[in-house]
Amino acid sequence: MSDISKLEPQRLWRWFDTICQIPHPSKHEDALAAHIVSWAQSRQLDVSRDSVGNIRIAKPATAGMESRAGVIMQAHLDMVPQKTDDSHHDFTTDPILPYVDGEWVTATQTTLGADNGMGMAACLAVLESDDIAHGPLEVLLTIDEEAGMTGAFGLQSGWLQGEYLLNTDSEQEGEIYMGCAGGEDALITLPITWQTAPADTTHLRIEISGLKGGHSGCDIDTGRANANQLLARLLSKAQNQFDFEISALSGGTLRNAIPRQAEVILHSKQSLADWQSFVSAFEAELKAHLGHTETGLQCTLESSDAAKQTLTAASQIRLISLLMAAPNGVMRMSDVIHGVVETSLNLGIVRLESDHASLCFLIRALLDEGKEMVKHQLTSLASLSESDIAFAGSYPGWAPDDQSPLMHLVKACYVDAYGFEPKINVIHAGLECGLFKQPYPHLDMISYGPTIKFPHSPDEKVEIASVAKFWQQTQLILANIPQAK
Structure with a gap:
């Protein structure tokens, strides 16, 4: 484990450190997927993979939360492989080498993979925890988001049960996304x-x-x-x-x-x-x-x-x-x-x-x-x-819905925690949310995440303080999900 595993919140950073150690560029996610599936099985969690390779892990509600609406936490398994001109890094065999640089975590001569490894780490950390209140929970980890959204395109109806979806693939803490560009x-x-x-x-x-x-x-x-x-x-x-x-x-x-x-x-x-x-x-x-x-x-x-x-x-x-x-x-x-x-x-x-x-x-x-x-x-x-x-x-793009109950809930959680409203925005990037709406038109969705600078480049870095806030927000959202309809 690297020094980042000692950062707070430790459970989340330990998972991110593990993710960095297992090569997972687009089209080469199987080793990481196998590790996650094996881990989930060892915890007696309900885990399965669909025909295209997406992973679904279900966890029962914590005590007293059984009647809450189901939540799907979602991230993608793959990362963008970019390196400096003088790097000999092989993304299919070599681990990412993260390190602390002041108030940020970055990587040695390569993309860090905080996009979307940090969101994936949060999903897995919630599954691992025994002290976070939540209703019926599913984690969806999709394949190949960065190179064609193969996993999102292949997602079939009837596999997921939740009413709300938390996409963790945004890159500015303090902003909640309710729409994105198509491509x-x-x-x-x-x-x-x-x-x-x-x-x-x-x-x-x-x-x-x-x-x-x-x-x-x-x-x-x-x-x-x-x-x-x-x-x-x-x-x-x-x-x-x-x-x-x-x-x-x-x-x-x-x-x-x-x-x-x-x-x-x-x-x-x-x-x-x-x-x-x-x-x-x-x-x-x-x-x-x-x-x-x-x-x-x-x-x-x-x-x-x-x-x-x-x-x-x-x-x-x-x-x-x-x-x-x-x-x-x-x-x-x-x-x-x-x-x-x-x-x-x-x-x-x-x-x-x-x-x-x-x-x-x-x-x-x-x-x-x-x-x-x-x-x-x-x-x-x-x-x-x-x-x-x-x-x-x-x-497809993801059309904004300013009447979204989930968006208003997340905004209220943010105000309770910090005393001011987050910025509600639309991102000029291809999130998978628009594709999820096709097999699951009922889903109410938002996208959020920690602050990540320069994704898709060797300068990629994630702000340490924003990760702690992202983790706090995740716990608040899960604890405040309303009763099932």
């Missing part, structure tokens, strides 16, 4: 052709790195740069000064993380020294423009091995033009909820393959109209660039 993936595929690589040229690799990255929903309005966009700007500008041919290009790793790194390998008729002057000047321009936000930004140049093939001139022009024209970031702010993004998209992944280049976007929108607007824009871009486009993984 959809978009993939633009540009056909490309190759030619034999030219002889007597300079072979070089240019990398843009050191960006902060972050959550493509929560951080999309923070001014953080997208490495794919910056690489496109570099190539577009270089076209006016150099003769070069692209042999490889890639950027980003996840559709729902703002890309921190992108690179290109070129054959050029100009010297390495000429390119070094250009790259250094370009880096200086970026730092002048973005340096207050992107304090670690770097543009590096090095020699590279010769490639056998490079893009034809026509394919290269179309690729650079497509990358430059690709929209990214905030498309519209909400007219209804001040300060909340209504519609956005993230150019998360760019790859150069054997016969095509691919651009993967994640669209987020509070309103279907906003999502459709972006889809039409991307479709038009694909048409102009003679590319193909496909959409997949659409998931």
Whole structure:
């Protein structure tokens, strides 16, 4: 166990420490799921997994609470795997290494997994406790939330019994969420052709790195740069000064993380020294423009091995033009909820393959109209660039309900504990709540959690004091759930 297991509340932090020790990136949650199932069985709790791999654990009501309405506490099993450029961490085999950094807990060179490991730890800590009052309780742990919401999509009706659902996947203590954005993936595929690589040229690799990255929903309005966009700007500008041919290009790793790194390998008729002057000047321009936000930004140049093939001139022009024209970031702010993004998209992944280049976007929108607007824009871009486009993984938003009894109960608990009301908000991120409404339309839901900064990036950290408040709020909510209808 690490030092974080000594933090208060200890039961919750011990569970989070255990979660960190068992690798659980998206698509690789089985080891953690098996550990949790085995633990629940050892406690004689009612535990099962459904056909897609979600876990349900039921615990009877504590004495005197048997007539209260049933509550479902919910979190997701997986975490986003992001690491620093110099890290050799393997998320499928290596544990996360958390440590205390002042008033925060963070991890060594990787994402921490507080999103949503801290919520999962709270769910398991309640199951473990014998001193927390609650009515009939279920814990639902879903799979693959970060990479496609497979678990939420596969949730079947009739498995869960509760009337209220506490989603623990929000990231700002003091805010209670009652709605979220929906989303959809978009993939633009540009056909490309190759030619034999030219002889007597300079072979070089240019990398843009050191960006902060972050959550493509929560951080999309923070001014953080997208490495794919910056690489496109570099190539577009270089076209006016150099003769070069692209042999490889890639950027980003996840559709729902703002890309921190992108690179290109070129054959050029100009010297390495000429390119070094250009790259250094370009880096200086970026730092002048973005340096207050992107304090670690770097543009590096090095020699590279010769490639056998490079893009034809026509394919290269179309690729650079497509990358430059690709929209990214905030498309519209909400007219209804001040300060909340209504519609956005993230150019998360760019790859150069054997016969095509691919651009993967994640669209987020509070309103279907906003999502459709972006889809039409991307479709038009694909048409102009003679590319193909496909959409997949659409998931609904969670429509706010200002009459929610659970929301009003949580607000009252907050006032009783702290003397002021929490902020009731809508989050520009994809919570699973909208999908839960399909098999369970009766569920009354809220989302809450401790303060987590920079999720989906190696800078991720969770505020220690906010975890204690999150734990206190959880106990108050469970103790004050009303009688069953």
